Amino acid sequence: MAITHRNVVELMASLDNSLELDGQVWSQWHSLAFDVSVCEIWGALLHGGRLVVAPEQVARSPEDFHALLVSEQVCILSQTPSAFYALQTADGLQPELGQQLKLQAVVFAGEALEPPRLRPWLDNHPGAPRLVNMYGTTETTVHASFREVVNSDVDSNASPIGVPLAHLGFFVLDGWLRPVPAGVVGSCISPAPGWGAGTGGAPD
Template sequence: AYVPLDPAYPEKRLQYILEDAGIQILVTESHLTKWVSSDVERICLDKNSQEIRNEPITTPVHGVTPENLAYVIYTSGSTGNPKGVMIENYNVYRLFASTNKFYKFSSSDVWTLFHSYAFDFSVWEIWGALLYGGRLIIVPYWISRSPEAFYKLLIDEKVTILNQTPSAFRQLANTNKEWANQGLELNLRYVIFGGEALDVFSLSTWFNDYTLSIAKLVNMYGITETTVHATYHWIIGNDVAYSKSSVIGKPIVDLEIYILDINRHIVPVGVTGELYVGGSGLARGYLNRPKLTAERFIPHPFSDE
């Protein structure tokens, strides 16, 4: 399993993850190792480049199964210390198997790795491209912070699958008219939102500037514990005109969604409750936190029905 560490994160957070996950091997670059304890083996892509080139390039023999861990990604820690979420290989595979029924991803698609690889939205971006033999464009940090530069990259690389948080997309949409006036067009098939609540009214600029046939917009809700995405909602013009809140839509086909009250009874339509997610996308649990895992990953409340 891999544990992604973003060097842009505070050293205190990185040290915490390194110790909490019991990481023994760190793949990095030599200038990023000052804070790493001496008992962690370091493989530096720059310093050890010759040794790496001497390694065989044949496919390694392994005994990995669908039930083995694929990765551990840590939560933001906004409600306490960051928690490592354990995701198995099968969780990731079924995410794409369940959603490709309507996306129809292929080897001709071009994706961008726009988000930090320590943020679980990156799992969708990286493996969505590579699983189908597509092309993955790794977006340099400075370009990800410039809507104009990123828009140009989308045009130059002929990107077809764009994944964005709504706040990032708002800035991108505001640059659209300038590029459209120059006759430069995007090749997007889908714009997929995730990572935060979507204010659909903020998409009015995009809908006003583009015909609906250019790219389909989809809002996907999910958290790390449910393997990136749990629901989807196709966004249409009426949503922009009439929706007053973020619409997360329907569950992915192999997941179940319930809205329950404090006693875990289904609430009537229109009554506020808490969202429960079940199905094959659920994580194995939290790394080294059996008590919290038992609290959050509960037995199915309706398994006998």
């Protein structure tokens, strides 16, 4: 999927409205082959921040990565939920180190979030950092929606995806591409302005 510079700039502008990104320290935990790395890299570089690239052997070890977050004073962390659950376990095993974290926001992406599994983190870190669940696809330039997780969310198994980012929109349509009423199951469609520029000549 070919993603334009404009797509990335629009994404980061929308995130800046929600996360206050200027001058923050970001971690790059994800591979360059995974679209979330686009957000990690440009979130830091487009806002005068600092990017901490996790070495592969550190990224594979929740304990070592936890220590890296502390030593580098990372503010913005992006994780798949499953990776974060492992990091959460490492944090629980070293509570004194965990209290030294400077995280301001943890952004979840890449798979469905299971809110009840965040209970240990919320108990150990009340009030901070912000936990943000985002939904999106590569075609919509990494992230398409924003939802800040609140304490009451951990009582539900539903993965809350929130509302569209400012430069996007959602429609829920039936099999005939007609809007469905609230509460009716359908397909979530995002209109074209935030989409990438196609597959670069590769077959669909």
